[in-house]
Every structure is written in C-alpha cells, then in structure tokens.
Amino acid sequence: MRYVKWTLIALIVLIVGGFAHYTLPQHDIVRIVNTYEERQDISGWTTMFWQEAGNGTANQQSRDVQFIQAVRPNGKSIVYRNEDTGWGWPPYFKFDTANLYTEANDSISTRAAPEWVSVTHYGWRSELLSVFPNAMGIKPVAGPDVTIIPWANIIILTVLFLFVVTLYRMWQQFRQRTIEPLVDDVEDVLELADEKKDSAVDKVKGWFRR
Amino acid sequence: MLGFLRFLIIGFVVMTLFYGLLTVYVRSLTRERLEEDWEKEGSIGERDAYVEEGIKAYERSFRPKLLLLVYILPLIVFAAIFYVTNFL
Numbered sequence: 001m002r003y004v005k006w007t008l009i010a011l012i013v014l015i016v017g018g019f020a021h022y023t024l025p026q027h028d029i030v031r032i033v034n035t036y037e038e039r040q041d042i043s044g045w046t047t048m049f050w051q052e053a054g055n056g057t058a059n060q061q062s063r064d065v066q067f068i069q070a071v072r073p074n075g076k077s078i079v080y081r082n083e084d085t086g087w088g089w090p091p092y093f094k095f096d097t098a099n100l101y102t103e104a105n106d107s108i109s110t111r112a113a114p115e116w117v118s119v120t121h122y123g124w125r126s127e128l129l130s131v132f133p134n135a136m137g138i139k140p141v142a143g144p145d146v147t148i149i150p151w152a153n154i155i156i157l158t159v160l161f162l163f164v165v166t167l168y169r170m171w172q173q174f175r176q177r178t179i180e181p182l183v184d185d186v187e188d189v190l191e192l193a194d195e196k197k198d199s200a201v202d203k204v205k206g207w208f209r210r
Numbered sequence: 211m212l213g214f215l216r217f218l219i220i221g222f223v224v225m226t227l228f229y230g231l232l233t234v235y236v237r238s239l240t241r242e243r244l245e246e247d248w249e250k251e252g253s254i255g256e257r258d259a260y261v262e263e264g265i266k267a268y269e270r271s272f273r274p275k276l277l278l279l280v281y282i283l284p285l286i287v288f289a290a291i292f293y294v295t296n297f298l
Contacts, residue, residue, distance in 0.1 A: 087213035093288070096296045136295060170235045177238050 023090045024156060025122050026133075027148045029141060030070035030078060031114045032107045040065045049123065049131040051083040066097065068104045068135055070119065071111075073144035080121055080135035090122060092136055103138045116144050221284070229280045236277065240268045 042050045042061045053061060066082035082101055085094040094100075109115035118141045123133035141148075244264035248257055268274065 087217035091288075091291065092295050093292045094295050099296075137298070167231075170231055173235055173238050173242075177242065 020157075022124060023122055024153050025092075025120050025136060025150075027150065028070070028072065028078065028119045028121065029116055029144055029146065029148075030072050030119055031109055031111075031116055032068060032070045032104055032119075032138070033110075034069040034108065035067065035082075035101060035104050036069070037064045037066050039063070046129050046131060049126075049129070050081075051085060051134075052088055066101050067132065068101075068119070073116075078125060079132055080119060081123075081132035082135050085134070092122070094134075094136060100135060100138065104135070107138055107140070114144075116141050116146075118146075118148060225281050225284060229277060232277050232280060233274070236274070237265065237268070241265060 040050070040063060042063075047061070050065075053063075068080040068082055070078050070080065072078060082097050082104070083094075084097045085092045087093070107115060107117050118139045119135050120137040120139075121133040121135045124131055125133055241261060241264075244261045245257070247264070248254075248260045
C-alpha cells in the first residue's frame with residue numbers, strides 16, 4: 001500500500017513538474033546562425049507539441065512553420081520553432097511571429113564575430129519526436145556568461161503556490177464549518193436512534209422476563 | 211476570432227467560479243471572527259443576532275467589493291503579458 005501511495009505521489013509530481021517545465025518560459029543564451037521555413041505535416045499524438053490550427057496563421061495540419069537555428073556557447077545546436085500561440089494554450093498571447101522572425105534574421109552572427117542573444121522560449125526539443133521549443137522573444141546580451149534571473153517564473157510559481165494554499169484553506173474552512181457540524185448532527189441522530197433501539201430491546205426483554 | 215471568444219468565455223467562467231468560492235470563504239471567515247468576538251465581549255445578548263448584524267455590516271462595507279479584484283487583476287496580468295510578448 002505504501003508503494004502504491006508513493007508511486008502515485010511521484011507520478012503526480014512528475015506530471016505537474018513536467019507540465020510546468022514545458023509551459024513556463026526559459027532563457028537560452030545562444031548565437032543565432034540561420035532561419036528557415038519548412039512544410040510540416042502534423043499528425044498523431046505529437047500534434048500537442050505544435051500550435052493548434054486556426055490561430056490566424058494556419059488553418060490546417062499541413063502548413064509552413066518557421067524555425068530559428070542557433071548554437072549554444074558550448075557548441076551544441078538548438079532549433080526553435082516560431083509559431084503564434086494566439087489565444088490558445090499556453091497563454092503567452094504571441095501574435096508577433098513575423099516580427100520575431102525578422103529579429104532573428106537581424107541577430108544572425110558568425111562564429112568569428114559572435115553576437116550572443118537570450119532567446120526566451122517554452123517547450124522541449126526532442127530529436128526523436130521532431131519536437132521543437134517555441135521561441136517567444138530575442139534580446140541581445142553582453143556575452144555568453146551572463147546570468148538571467150527568471151523573474152517571470154518566480155512570480156508565476158509564487159502566485160500559483162498562493163493560489164493552491166488559498167484553495168486548501170477554503171477546503172479546510174468548508175470542512176470545519178459545514179461538513180463537521182453536519183456529521184456531528186448525523187452522529188447525534190444515530191446515537192439517539194441507538195438509545196431508542198436499546199430501550200426498545202430492553203422493553204422486549206422485559207416482556208420475556210415476566 | 212473563435213479562439214478569442216473561447217478564451218474570453220473560459221476565462222470568465224473560471225474567474226466567476228473563483229469569485230463565488232472566495233465570496234463564500236471570506237463570509238465564512240467573517241462569521242467565525244464575529245462568533246469569536248461575541249464570546250470575547252462576554253457573550254452578551256443573542257449570539258445569532260450579533261453575528262447576523264456583523265454580517266450585514268460586512269456586506270455594506272467596502273471589503274466584499276475588494277473581491278472584484280478577482281476579475282480586475284487577471285485582466286491587468288493579461289494586458290501585461292500581451293504587451294511583453296508582442297511589443298517589448
């Protein structure tokens with residue numbers, strides 16, 4: 001039973017943590033090397049790693065998607081997709097895909113004269129599933145070693161924590177003020193019934209004793 | 211346009227749900243506080259009357275109107291995110 005409980009808890013932590021890690025914004029310090037557009041036939045369960053159709057830019061599951069190719073300071077490559085999130089999930093309300101594409105093209109630099117930028121993005125890169133993180137913003141930074149404090153994440157996670165605590169407190173209050181008095185009432189009624197039954201039984205026993 | 215409507219409707223429903231829950235919760239907290247106050251003041255007079263009067267005073271006050279921030283704050287957050295994503 002203990003294993004079941006801990007497996008469940010681990011599963012919940014994994015799912016919630018994974019969801020947050022996928023959805024919350026992250027910053028990569030990279031050097032942008034190229035951009036390209038490629039036709040994507042989006043189908044199957046990996047569809048959920050792409051923006052849904054009907055965001056103003058796409059009406060079908062086969063469409064052109066913009067990509068931004070970049071290189072990390074350690075030499076490893078990373079490719080971002082560049083898609084509107086529109087009014088859908090996650091709620092970034094990104095509509096400036098074309099502008100971001102321009103900025104990305106403007107930030108292209110060579111290995112000889114690198115210009116480092118911080119790319120804000122959400123999502124994961126999976127080579128196996130052909131899944132790409134979605135780029136949200138590009139900002140020039142001083143160098144490859146700057147540290148960026150994730151203020152957005154700090155604020156979002158704090159607010160989320162407060163929200164969960166509030167919901168928990170609400171439930172506690174409801175239990176304490178509404179459910180427990182009700183249960184007490186029911187218990188009182190049951191006790192009363194029990195006493196009545198006992199006295200009735202005694203009465204019957206009394207008849208037979210006579 | 212359809213996406214915008216969906217966003218609007220879902221947002222409104224979620225905010226209304228939370229607003230309702232908060233309203234009930236804060237009123238319950240107020241009631242509890244009033245009951246404690248009544249005891250602290252030496253249990254003078256009718257308890258229910260004291261609490262009801264306090265609840266009425268609470269409902270007339272500005273504090274329950276503060277709960278409307280449940281609608282206003284997400285709107286501000288939305289505007290901020292929209293601005294940061296698209297225009298910053």
